[in-house]
Amino acid sequence: GFRVLGLAFPSLEKALKHYFGYDQFRRQQRPIIEQVLKGRDVLVVMPTGGGKSLCYQLPALMKLGITVVVSPLIALMQDQVDSLQDNGIAATFLNSTQSWQQVRSQEAALLAGKIKLLYVAPERLVNPNFLQLLDRLSQTVGLATFAIDEAHCVSVWGHDFRPDYRQLSILRQHYPQVPILALTATATERVRQDIMAQLWLRDPGIYIASFNRPNLYYEVRPKPRDAYADLCQQLHQWSGAGIIYCLSRKRADELAARLRQDDIDALPYHAGLSDQVRREHQQRFIRDDVRVIVATIAFGMGINKPDVRFVIHYDIACTLEGYYQASGRAGRDGETAHCILYFSYADVATAEFLIGQKSDPQEQRLARQQLRQMIDYAESTVCRRTIQLGYFGEDYPGNCGHCDNCLHPPPLEDWTIEAQKFLSCVARCRERFGMGHIIDVLRGSRKQRIFDLGHDQLSTYGIGKDRSVDEWRLLGRSLLHQRLLSETTDGYPVLKLTGASWQILRQQASVQVAIPERLSQPRQIAEDN
Ligand code: ADP
Ligand code: ZN
Numbered sequence: 001g002f003r004v005l006g007l008a009f010p011s012l013e014k015a016l017k018h019y020f021g022y023d024q025f026r027r028q029q030r031p032i033i034e035q036v037l038k039g040r041d042v043l044v045v046m047p048t049g050g051g052k053s054l055c056y057q058l059p060a061l062m063k064l065g066i067t068v069v070v071s072p073l074i075a076l077m078q079d080q081v082d083s084l085q086d087n088g089i090a091a092t093f094l095n096s097t098q099s100w101q102q103v104r105s106q107e108a109a110l111l112a113g114k115i116k117l118l119y120v121a122p123e124r125l126v127n128p129n130f131l132q133l134l135d136r137l138s139q140t141v142g143l144a145t146f147a148i149d150e151a152h153c154v155s156v157w158g159h160d161f162r163p164d165y166r167q168l169s170i171l172r173q174h175y176p177q178v179p180i181l182a183l184t185a186t187a188t189e190r191v192r193q194d195i196m197a198q199l200w201l202r203d204p205g206i207y208i209a210s211f212n213r214p215n216l217y218y219e220v221r222p223k224p225r226d227a228y229a230d231l232c233q234q235l236h237q238w239s240g241a242g243i244i245y246c247l248s249r250k251r252a253d254e255l256a257a258r259l260r261q262d263d264i265d266a267l268p269y270h271a272g273l274s275d276q277v278r279r280e281h282q283q284r285f286i287r288d289d290v291r292v293i294v295a296t297i298a299f300g301m302g303i304n305k306p307d308v309r310f311v312i313h314y315d316i317a318c319t320l321e322g323y324y325q326a327s328g329r330a331g332r333d334g335e336t337a338h339c340i341l342y343f344s345y346a347d348v349a350t351a352e353f354l355i356g357q358k359s360d361p362q363e364q365r366l367a368r369q370q371l372r373q374m375i376d377y378a379e380s381t382v383c384r385r386t387i388q389l390g391y392f393g394e395d396y397p398g399n400c401g402h403c404d405n406c407l408h409p410p411p412l413e414d415w416t417i418e419a420q421k422f423l424s425c426v427a428r429c430r431e432r433f434g435m436g437h438i439i440d441v442l443r444g445s446r447k448q449r450i451f452d453l454g455h456d457q458l459s460t461y462g463i464g465k466d467r468s469v470d471e472w473r474l475l476g477r478s479l480l481h482q483r484l485l486s487e488t489t490d491g492y493p494v495l496k497l498t499g500a501s502w503q504i505l506r507q508q509a510s511v512q513v514a515i516p517e518r519l520s521q522p523r524q525i526a527e528d529n
Helices: 012-020 029-038 053-062 074-086 100-111 128-139 163-174 189-198 227-237 249-261 275-286 320-327 345-356 361-379 384-391 416-428 435-442 448-453 469-481 499-505
Strands: 002-004 007-009 042-045 066-070 091-094 117-120 143-148 180-184 205-208 216-222 241-245 266-269 292-295 308-313 337-343 412-414 512-514
Touching: 007 012, 012 029, 012 053, 029 042, 029 053, 029 205, 042 189, 053 066, 053 117, 053 143, 053 180, 074 091, 074 117, 074 275, 091 100, 100 128, 128 143, 128 163, 143 163, 163 189, 180 189, 216 384, 227 249, 227 337, 249 266, 249 292, 266 275, 275 292, 308 320, 320 337, 320 361, 320 384, 337 361, 345 361, 361 384, 361 469, 416 435, 416 469, 416 499, 435 448, 435 469, 469 512
Parallel strands: 042 180, 042 205, 066 117, 066 143, 091 117, 143 180, 216 337, 241 292, 241 308, 266 292, 308 337
Antiparallel strands: 002 007, 412 512
16 A cells, blocks of 8 residues: 555555545556656656556655656646645745745745645746755655656757756756656657756656547648638537637737627637736636637646647647647547648748748748648648657557547559659659659650750650649659658758558559548638638
8 A cells, every 4th residue: 555645545546536536547557657756767658648647646645755747838837736635735936026025925835844736937946045945845745756757858859949947957957866857748859868868867757648639620621711610610510629820920819809799608818918818718618618728839738628629720739749739639528629731822821931041041931941841741631640759759550449540541542653653753753852743754855954964864854744743742642651652850841761662663562542531622722821
């Protein structure tokens, strides 16, 4: 059994029930918690909504001393502490919004051993006064664990680098005996390695959960000219609360106002509103006092509302990871929820314009590449989960039965001959060019660059005139999705052959391509608002 603050529990499950009211652990929570209780460093990679907080909250209650939680967002901290206190758990936070008196009384409570969980912002942690407090705590009530939430913020390879996080290695330097638990929802290998190195983790237990969220239904809709009518109809059909994301503050304001006129209870949320208004809108949403939040990406990091029933991207998302994270705010309670992305080339143009305004060319290039992945996702005809999870390095077999492409599969056509032409053209160009150039060669383009390179002399020059650029692109992307072709991701994207490409070239396998409806119709370009 376990003893927790004077209470004896025959099992971890009983402690879970007692403090949080849950009957069982989610997959991996239990082994993680066991490791934390043993005092081992742990790295937890779990999707948003996976239940990371419990991995430090429950051990915090079961260990002697204080668990210090580093968390980047003050609003998020407040929510977590409020809901812990509602559950009768002794948690508090220290941040820059508090008065001197508040800070003093928190410190007294901490030193008196009345607090189990202390939330702090990273910039506070490196402040000398705070380090002094930590020293005193360490010598009196003791430090149980350092939990670093949103740990990807230490990495420039993540989507949310914060320089303050770089200082966090002082925790290990000052308190080498205190175990560190790092938590993140960013799954790429590079970020993972960076977290372990930057935080000086010592032989950590590593737990990587699947990023699949089986209860989310993914759908991409071509954005019609009157997308608003489509959206309204959808909102009238569904029940429950949800989030609608827009690309700009202006669009978010306008859409929220228009929805209100049409009797859909909606409020905006974006960085252009005052802290107070933002906070109020967020609170009202969490309390079910308003049904829909129309937001820019500023909204949502860590908002803890389990019953969000839909997340709609009314405009394109700029990165696939961002899309995954934002849509992942739906259905945290495990019940079915809808994630819809409206897609139009007009929005792609807007996104490209926004990218063009970034000052750093390196950043621009990365952002363009990420946008392209997003377009690929939107245009793809394969299982949406296969693409999303593939992005995180997870192999997913497809046929999820819970996305638009799986439920309404587009018709397949045999494009083996075209694929052979395409792949042999990649080979003839010595695997040194991107898709645009390959298609130019196939279609016998008369661009000067083709002649300069002598590519008009290749045997594949002009052998693909019978197909349009769009059709060749469709094939190229399909080959990529099917891993019959690969594309370098650092720097300028270059097409490369894979082992599987050679099977096609040797006529040992055929190629099926899913033909989207869109291709047979003239492109619909939406011009919203
Ligand atoms: P994350 O930090 O990984 O995004 P949270 O810790 O906020 O996720 O948890 C997401 C939701 O899941 C919360 O509403 C939380 O209360 C709930 N939850 C966590 N663990 C369990 C569990 N074992 N049983 C039921 N609900 C859980
Ligand atoms: Zn699917």
